[in-house]
Amino acid sequence: xxxxxxxxxxxxxxxxxxxxxxxxxxxxxxxxxxxxxxxxxxxxxxxxxxxxxxxxxxxxxxxxxxxxxxxxxxxxxxxxxxxxxxxxxxxxxxxxxxxxxxxxxxxxxxxxxxxxxxxxxxxxxxxxxxxxxxxxxxxxxxxxxxxxxxxxxxxxxxxxxxxxxxxxxxxxxxxxxxxxxxxxxxxxxxxxxxxxxxxxxxxxxxxxxxxxxxxxxxxxxxxxxxxxxxxxxxxxxxxxxxxxxxxxxxxxxxxxxxxxxxxxxxxxxxxxxxxxxxxxxxxxxxxxxxxxxxxxxxxxxxxxxxxxxxxxxxxxxxxxxxxxxxxxxxxxxxxxxxxxxxxxxxxxxxxxx
Amino acid sequence: xxxxxxxxxxxxxxxxxxxxxxxxxxxxxxxxxxxxxxxxxxxxxxxxxxxxxxxxxxxxxxxxxxxxxxxxxxxxxxxxxxxxxxxxxxxxxxxxxxxxxxxxxxxxxxxxxxxxxxxxxxxxxxxxxxxxxxxxxxxxxxxxxxxxxxxxxxxxxxxxxxxxxxxxxxxxxxxxxxxxxxxxxxxxxxxxxxxxxxxxxxxxxxxxxxxxxxxxxxxxxxxxxxxxxxxxxxxxxxxxxxxxxxxxxxxxxxxxxxxxxxxxxxxxxxxxxxxxxxxxxxxxxxxxxxxxxxxxxxxxxxxxxxxxxxxxxxxxxxxxxxxxxxxxxxxxxxxxxxxxxxxxxxxxxxxxxxxxxxxxxxxxxxxxxxxxxxxxxxxxxxxxxx
Numbered sequence: 001x002x003x004x005x006x007x008x009x010x011x012x013x014x015x016x017x018x019x020x021x022x023x024x025x026x027x028x029x030x031x032x033x034x035x036x037x038x039x040x041x042x043x044x045x046x047x048x049x050x051x052x053x054x055x056x057x058x059x060x061x062x063x064x065x066x067x068x069x070x071x072x073x074x075x076x077x078x079x080x081x082x083x084x085x086x087x088x089x090x091x092x093x094x095x096x097x098x099x100x101x102x103x104x105x106x107x108x109x110x111x112x113x114x115x116x117x118x119x120x121x122x123x124x125x126x127x128x129x130x131x132x133x134x135x136x137x138x139x140x141x142x143x144x145x146x147x148x149x150x151x152x153x154x155x156x157x158x159x160x161x162x163x164x165x166x167x168x169x170x171x172x173x174x175x176x177x178x179x180x181x182x183x184x185x186x187x188x189x190x191x192x193x194x195x196x197x198x199x200x201x202x203x204x205x206x207x208x209x210x211x212x213x214x215x216x217x218x219x220x221x222x223x224x225x226x227x228x229x230x231x232x233x234x235x236x237x238x239x240x241x242x243x244x245x246x247x248x249x250x251x252x253x254x255x256x257x258x259x260x261x262x263x264x265x266x267x268x269x270x271x272x273x274x275x276x277x278x279x280x281x282x283x284x285x286x287x288x289x290x291x292x293x294x295x296x297x298x299x300x301x302x303x304x305x306x307x308x309x310x311x312x313x314x315x316x317x318x319x320x321x322x323x324x325x326x327x328x329x330x331x332x333x334x335x336x337x338x339x340x341x342x343x344x345x346x347x348x349x350x351x352x353x
Numbered sequence: 354x355x356x357x358x359x360x361x362x363x364x365x366x367x368x369x370x371x372x373x374x375x376x377x378x379x380x381x382x383x384x385x386x387x388x389x390x391x392x393x394x395x396x397x398x399x400x401x402x403x404x405x406x407x408x409x410x411x412x413x414x415x416x417x418x419x420x421x422x423x424x425x426x427x428x429x430x431x432x433x434x435x436x437x438x439x440x441x442x443x444x445x446x447x448x449x450x451x452x453x454x455x456x457x458x459x460x461x462x463x464x465x466x467x468x469x470x471x472x473x474x475x476x477x478x479x480x481x482x483x484x485x486x487x488x489x490x491x492x493x494x495x496x497x498x499x500x501x502x503x504x505x506x507x508x509x510x511x512x513x514x515x516x517x518x519x520x521x522x523x524x525x526x527x528x529x530x531x532x533x534x535x536x537x538x539x540x541x542x543x544x545x546x547x548x549x550x551x552x553x554x555x556x557x558x559x560x561x562x563x564x565x566x567x568x569x570x571x572x573x574x575x576x577x578x579x580x581x582x583x584x585x586x587x588x589x590x591x592x593x594x595x596x597x598x599x600x601x602x603x604x605x606x607x608x609x610x611x612x613x614x615x616x617x618x619x620x621x622x623x624x625x626x627x628x629x630x631x632x633x634x635x636x637x638x639x640x641x642x643x644x645x646x647x648x649x650x651x652x653x654x655x656x657x658x659x660x661x662x663x664x665x666x667x668x669x670x671x672x673x674x675x676x677x678x679x680x681x682x683x684x685x686x687x688x689x690x691x692x693x694x695x696x697x698x699x700x701x702x703x704x705x706x707x708x709x710x711x712x713x714x715x716x717x718x719x720x721x722x723x724x725x726x727x728x729x730x731x732x733x734x735x736x737x738x739x
Contacts, residue, residue: 027687029590038702041676042510048678050440057591057687058676060700077583077590230700255702258475319436323510324702 028056028301032066032083033178034231035112035249036286039320040083043308046319053300056081063178070289071096080294080301085112085178085249085286086185093348103292104346107305107336109314111326113250113275113283114183115262117235119242125164126264129187129281134159135168136224137188138217141197148197151219171234172247174226182284183247184216192216235260250275251324272326286325292343302340309336395718399711405500405513406463406471408434408489412442414452419443433482435462437511462502463495465512465705471497475704503712507678508694512705515698517713519680523593523673523688524662530597530684531604531661536654538601539608540643546609547616548638567606574603575667583671591672593681593688599671600661607660611653615646648735655728659721665692691717 030040037060048055061069063084070082071092088106096104116127134140135156139148156163173180192198192215201212211217218224227234227246234246235256245263250270253262262270265281274280288308295301307313313320314336316327328336338344410426418425422442426434438461446452467486469476478486489495507519542563550556578599582588588595619642627637668674674693681688689697695717698710 034700037676038510044676045437045510045678046440049437050444052444055677055679059591059672059674060676060697077587231702232700252702255704 027054028298028304029079030056030058030081031061031069031079033063033085034060035085036083039325047304047307062176064176067092074100074293080298081288081290083288086181090348090351105290105339105344106346107339108285108287110286110328111275111283112286113270113280115253115270117246117260117262119238120261121242128266131160133188133191136218138219167243168223169244170224171227171237171244186282188216189214254324275326305340395711395714398708399715401472402708402712403500404497406468407460407498408463409460409494412457414455419446433467435464435513437514438462462513469705507680520689520691520694522680524690526593526684527596531601534601535604535608539605540612543609543612547613563606563609571603571664572666575670579670589685591687592685594684595671596673599667604657604661607657608654612650615649619645648731652728652732655724659724
């Protein structure tokens, strides 16, 4: 008995002493967007299977969570790459700079369209960005348009008489998600920044009413249900709740096209061509950010970035197109490769427009 | 008159009893129905993941196929044979130069779409490929074989290659670390509190805190693990070591509480007899009390470990919920665990992962049930009644 206990204690102390081994640079460590995750892990696996490098480790943390980890410092215990389904915000760039991360390269890999989807059991529907904005904003213009009121709409025909009498309900991503950011930017901010009824409040008191400059607050009265980073969950909710609309990326729409269909937005269907040409209004670019200081120390990091931007992956007939990535135009793909080769340094000015 | 009243009261009491009995049976039925529904759902979904489509193809090992791996098989097969297998050929040929210039006929893994088509599930196979598969099936060159990939490979973005090996090995490493840390510390703490500690305010406070710790939401242990092990001690993120240490924190209170209960169950006559023969306190505890309490301690530990094995929330915070297809070989390498693997697959957009998710759940449940069964067996086998 005594011997056994001593053996266990010895094992425990070995376990503890091993903890002094620092994080060695033998895996590329990647964090970030859950929308980019399927593509990034596909490339990671390709690297692990076709070369002698180890498979990079990818954590799906959401774009915002990834930026936080990425910008936490420049040390080897911080992520080497972060994926994002929106561009880095100037605020995040400053956080990076403050923590010693100065040399970052931005690489755009493709597009993703945000689908407003519903169960296939419904009739096809066309929505405008304005109608969607009025359905999900926390505060909307009053009937005469003179001031803002808490969102009173519970049925689509209240928003617009031409729409059916159908309860408004949205299942969408939570605030940590890049899809949510993009949805708010492309559908809400895009309109509200030109609407007097919002901006006049901002002009009246720039400090207190800052949110009204580009209003994008989503209602929290149970009409918009944040449904986690798991898009399959939203698909399942849509099948059960025929009235509901779900907000998720194009790849999920494509994979589940036998169960859900997308609403057309201003008459345009979310299809690869319409998304990459910008005709489909709710689309965004997908990108990743490289910590250039890590390039020399982490084996396989450069190879990973090269492989990701190769024609085999992000090209028109690339493997990532098969799993739902919408390719960039050729010139921009070439530009992405150039950025990686020259380690083009990202500046805060790049992010401001 | 009196009789009437008592009869009425009795009848009312019987009625109350019947209602109560009915309610308990109803509760049992609901609980059982949930269980049956869960297992039915998982088994019907998961069983098909145990087979995987394979195709008999001619493989050409030559200079061209070493450069462009798709050339290794004939053109009509390129879209129905798993690219995940084809892409490994150049490295395989590099390792086996003697194959150069030879041809071979082998059963190889088909794409997930072919697999789903053969299983009659939704797929995105093109019409011409469907025809090809139908033709091959008549010739006996396509079959559903046992899915060895599922048990011998790690995670993959191609469902046909995705397996649970790296997650299972990760789980084992994590549990070993948890056991190595939680068992000695937990048992020692319990022995001190039960056998040596004076009964004062301080020890009472410690006791209350330990009991409370057992009920704390597990995600908080993850945050503690992140702050202490990763940020302060610099343990590698996502490694089995940090996972095991974090889960050990979570398991400790369970081990302490069950060990104390087991020690308390040893009658004091044993200790007194030991003292009577001149044993010191240490000798009484380690020669007599602890061995007698061991079955109880082990039972509690196994149940604590089973709980740790199914845990995901704390691991999310310390980076173990990630895409980690390589099987870890040491506790400092990055690793993932079975529940994390299930979570990852549940979020995949490709439909073929559905059956694999269910199959992985079945594996996890089987492991947990056998751990619990082992604990019950231990108790039954070694328990002493006083």
